[in-house]
Amino acid sequence: MKHRKNRPQYDGFTLVELLVVIAIIGVLVGLLLPAVQSAREAARRTQCMNNMKQMGLAALNFESAYKHLPTGPMDGDPEAINLDGSPNHAGRNHGGRAPTYGGTVCCRAATRRGWNHFFKILPFMEQQVVYELSRDDPPYWPYVTNNAGEDDVAKVAIGGYHCPSRRSPKLYDNNLRARVDYAGCAGFMHGPTIAGTNDIPEAPLGEGPEVSERGSPNMGDTPGRKGVIVNPALGAKRLLSEITDGLSNTIMFGEKSLPKDRHGVDGGDNERWNNAGWDVDDLRYHFPPIPDAQAPPYKPGTTGSTAWRRYFGAAHAEGLNATRADGSVNFYSYMVDPEVWMYLCICDDDATIDEEAL
Structure with missing residues (x-):
């Protein structure tokens, strides 16, 4: 007798069951994705804090070596000369010889002694090789191509000077120069209403004479409104003993606000x-911090406010990192009380900080 072989039975999903499984997977992915993004941002924020911690330690090591904190940048040079060796008065004027800045030349120092605080702390950040790309060239003015090796140094994108939440280290200007995502705190800013910054908060949060950051009150050394970072053109140096508000109550470095679609080209970058x-580009003042997403687009001249360029801020959604004068790093909410933030940015106002407002 012949026996019929049973065919194997295959159980499978029905179309409805398959659609249900796909829907469940979609829901799970939707639930997990924000958590993954949040974890990644937390890691980037931590890396940013580590960057700022290294800068703080480097600044304090600089202070141990030179008995003052790293000075900020200046324009021109107090000893600026022409190519023939004769005095260049325009360059010297921007170096701070005059009571206030005059002339029309700006935006670079003639020698490396006038470069910024981030350059000066390189040897204390294990970046001695980059530091030694610079030279002690004469203070020629106006600009001389690659004077003192400024472009050789600028071509090196320092990873520790970039916040990973904003961008990776890269070069701009046809791959010639890098940027920095952090800024030194220059204290109180007397607002430049002539530059279209009419929306600066009323006193005591910013109203003042019609001058720009290059005006004499805004060099980081106005008594009662001093910043940790100071313009050195007239010989100013910030001593630890001058930070009378307390090192842990004073901001030295912070993240800078920058519109996300203007990297490398905006006036602040x-x-x-x-x-x-x-x-x-490397300085900020006492104004309340704002996130990149709220930084308004660049508007030239006086057609709109560019005051935000003087603000600290960050690419982080909830707040920014800032290094205090004792080298510690804290994360501050964008909702920080504006007056308390102002006190943090000034090192000699003798104000009492309300910790609950931070």
């Missing part, structure tokens, strides 16, 4: 990372 002169 268009100069060499090492030599931008006394400029908002």
Whole structure:
């Protein structure tokens, strides 16, 4: 007798069951994706904090070596000369010889002694090789191509000077110069209403004479409104003993606000990372911090406010990192009380900080 062989039975999904499984997977992915993105941002924020911690330690090691904190940048040079060796008065004027800045030349120092705080702390950040790309050239003015090796240094994108939440280290200006995502704190800013910054908060948060960051009150050394970073053209140096508000109550470095679609080209991000002169590329003032997403687009002249360029801020959604004068790093919310933030940015106002407002 012949026996019929049973065919194997295959169980499978019905179309409805398959659609249900796909829907469940989609929901799970939707739930997990924000968590993954949040974890990645937390890691980037931590790396940013580590960057700022290294800068703080480097600044304090600099202070141990030179008995003052790293000075900020300046424009020109107090001893600026022409190519024939004769005095260049325009360059010297921008170096701070006059009571206030005059002339029309700006935005770079003539020698490396006038480069910024980020350059000066390189040897204390294990970047001696980059530091030694610079030279002690004469203070020629106006600009001489690659004077003192400024472009050789600018071509090196320092990873520790970039916040990973904003961008990776890269070169701009036809791959010639890098930028920096951090800024030194220059204290209180007397607002430049003539530059279209009419929306600066009322006193005591910013109203003042019609001057720019290159005006004499805004060099980081106005008594009662001093910043940790100071313009050195007239010989100013910030001593630890001058930070009378307390090292842990004073901001030295912070992240800078920058519109996300203007990297490398905006007025607050268009100069060499090492030599931008006394400029908002590497300096910020006491104004309440704002996130990149709220930084308004660049508007030339007086057609709109560019005051935000003087603000600290960050690419982080909730706040920014800042290094205090004792080398510690704290994360501050964008909702920080504006007046308390102002006190943090000034090192000699003798104000009491309300910790609950941070």
